[in-house]
Amino acid sequence: MTAKHTLDEQIATLEHNLDLRRESMANNWRESRATLVAAKARWTPLLAVGAAVLVGLELGRRRSRVASRGLPSRGLTYQARPFGPWLAAGAIALRLALSPEGQALWRKFRETAVRVPN
Numbered sequence: 001m002t003a004k005h006t007l008d009e010q011i012a013t014l015e016h017n018l019d020l021r022r023e024s025m026a027n028n029w030r031e032s033r034a035t036l037v038a039a040k041a042r043w044t045p046l047l048a049v050g051a052a053v054l055v056g057l058e059l060g061r062r063r064s065r066v067a068s069r070g071l072p073s074r075g076l077t078y079q080a081r082p083f084g085p086w087l088a089a090g091a092i093a094l095r096l097a098l099s100p101e102g103q104a105l106w107r108k109f110r111e112t113a114v115r116v117p118n
Contacts, residue, residue, distance in 0.1 A: 041101060041104065041105075042105070042108070044101075045096055045099075045101050045102055045105055046105075048096070049089075049092060049093055049096055052088075052089060052092045053089040053092070053093075056085040056086075056088045056089050056092075057085045057089070059085065
């Protein structure tokens with residue numbers, strides 16, 4: 001013989017099961033989000049530095065529109081300041097290195113770096 005549950009007991013059981021499912025879905029969402037944030041934090045700063053270096057080098061190598069038309073330019077030419085793009089890239093790399101993300105990236109690199117015995 002099976003005991004029959006009242007309607008109130010069935011509703012309570014159903015609500016309990018729904019609460020468990022909601023909690024499980026919320027935990028899955030938090031774990032997925034944490035994984036995505038960790039992956040993003042690992043590669044985004046490196047891509048940003050690389051892109052900034054490429055943009056700085058390309059802009060430093062291009063001639064201005066005024067110079068390409070043969071008109072006299074007021075500013076310094078690339079030949080007068082060839083290290084400008086490199087200084088800009090260095091400043092960006094320094095800014096990244098001093099940021100919390102850069103420090104976390106360096107810490108993670110040091111933790112995972114293979115120690116070579118002397």
